[in-house]
Amino acid sequence: GNSVTQMEGPVTLSEEAFLTINCTYTATGYPSLFWYVQYPGEGLQLLLKATKADDKGSNKGFEATYRKETTSFHLEKGSVQVSDSAVYFCAPPRGDKLIFGTGTRLQVFP
C-alpha cells in the first residue's frame, strides 16, 4: 500500500530563511498528494495539493512539485515568517484513507 516518509522535526529557522521539508512516498498509480498545516491550537487545514505528476501546488508562498521520477513532494518556501510556525503534514492517500503521521514541526524565530 501507499506510505510516506517525512523529515523529522523540529525544523528551526530564522525569519526570511529558505525552507524545505522533504516528503517521499510510495504509491500505487499517481494519486493526488496533499500538504496540510496545523497552526498552534487549531485543526489541520489544507495548505496545497497536486493532482497529477509534475503538477505544482502553491499557496501562501509555499510550493511543492509532484515528482514521479523521485516519488517526492517536497514543501518549499523562499522566505519564512514567524507566522509560519506550525506542524506540516505530507499526506498521500492509502486506499480509502489519508496517511498523516506525526508531521514536521517548524519553528521560526525573529
Added chain:
Amino acid sequence: DSGVTQTPKHLITATGQRVTLRCSPRSGDLSVYWYQQSLDQGLQFLIQYYNGEERAKGNILERFSAQQFPDLHSELNLSSLELGDSALYFCASSADLKVSTDTQYFGPGTRLTVL
C-alpha cells in the same frame, strides 16, 4: 473558519466513563472522518462515514463507535475510557468520498482528558 464544528472543546472525565463527541460537517459535505491525535502516535485515522453509512475503518478500538445521522452530523462514542485515550479528537468533512482527491476540512477538535 473551516465550517466544521465540534463540541465540546474540552472534556475532562474519569477512567471507565463514557463520553460522546459531536461533529457538524460543512454545509453540503457528505463525508465525515474522525481522527485521534496524540503526541506519540501523531494523527491517526479512526473511521469515515458517507451519507449515513460507514465507509472506511482505521485504527479504531472496539470501545469506540461512531455514527452519522440523517442530518449528516456525526457522533463519536468512547466508552470504558482509559488514561491512554487522552488525546485531541478531530472531525473532518469532505464533499464526496474520494479520499484520493477530495480536500478534507477539519474542525477545531475536542481535547479529551481522562483522569
